Amino acid sequence: MTKDTYDADTQADQQADFLRENEPYDLFAEWLKDAEAKELNDPNAMALATVDANGLPNVRMVLLKGYDKEGFVFYTNLESAKGTEIASTPKAALCFHWKSLRRQIRVRGELSPVSSEDADEYYHSRAKGSQIGAWASQQSRRLEGRFALEKAVAKYTAKYAIGTIPRPDYWSGFRLAPLEIEFWHDRPFRLHDRLQFKRESADLPFEKSQLYP
Numbered sequence: 001m002t003k004d005t006y007d008a009d010t011q012a013d014q015q016a017d018f019l020r021e022n023e024p025y026d027l028f029a030e031w032l033k034d035a036e037a038k039e040l041n042d043p044n045a046m047a048l049a050t051v052d053a054n055g056l057p058n059v060r061m062v063l064l065k066g067y068d069k070e071g072f073v074f075y076t077n078l079e080s081a082k083g084t085e086i087a088s089t090p091k092a093a094l095c096f097h098w099k100s101l102r103r104q105i106r107v108r109g110e111l112s113p114v115s116s117e118d119a120d121e122y123y124h125s126r127a128k129g130s131q132i133g134a135w136a137s138q139q140s141r142r143l144e145g146r147f148a149l150e151k152a153v154a155k156y157t158a159k160y161a162i163g164t165i166p167r168p169d170y171w172s173g174f175r176l177a178p179l180e181i182e183f184w185h186d187r188p189f190r191l192h193d194r195l196q197f198k199r200e201s202a203d204l205p206f207e208k209s210q211l212y213p
């Protein structure tokens with residue numbers, strides 16, 4: 001066996017270690033930690049897919065702002081496209097893709113609103129400019145020109161120049177309770193490793209399966 005062959009086999013064994021994991025949240029935490037150490041920009045970025053009233057899918061990038069065994073949390077304007085789509089169909093899919101790590105995680109599940117207390121806490125942790133932006137932006141609706149947005153920013157900057165900026169009633173977050181979590185790791189010749197955790201409802205334990213690439 002050549003050194004190159006040995007190194008390749010050793011790397012493959014290391015990459016496949018995750019297939020022995022029996023707890024999806026621990027594995028997610030480990031992979032996110034790796035991404036935070038190695039990804040240059042927004043390791044917590046994820047694609048969020050929803051559907052509109054006609055069943056047409058819609059996908060965009062958002063930021064993961066919290067997670068635990070209850071689910072994955074993100075925030076948005078409730079009157080935006082994603083907000084109205086979630087109100088109509090409270091189910092969604094997430095996808096994390098860390099190209100430099102050659103890893104991907106896909107999640108599907110049901111959405112529920114976060115508490116007002118959680119929304120307040122996160123909103124007030126944001127930079128003041130971002131808090132103003134939540135007031136100024138009529139997210140997803142038609143904008144007549146950049147000046148209209150800048151005018152709205154100036155208006156709310158003056159209005160909330162002093163003191164705490166309240167969280168808009170139309171700005172909050174959602175928690176996705178996963179029914180499926182799939183971990184994907186690149187392998188040579190597109191013979192990738194896929195590990196799936198699946199359950200019928202959020203109050204049941206996950207069943208673990210390996211999938212063909």
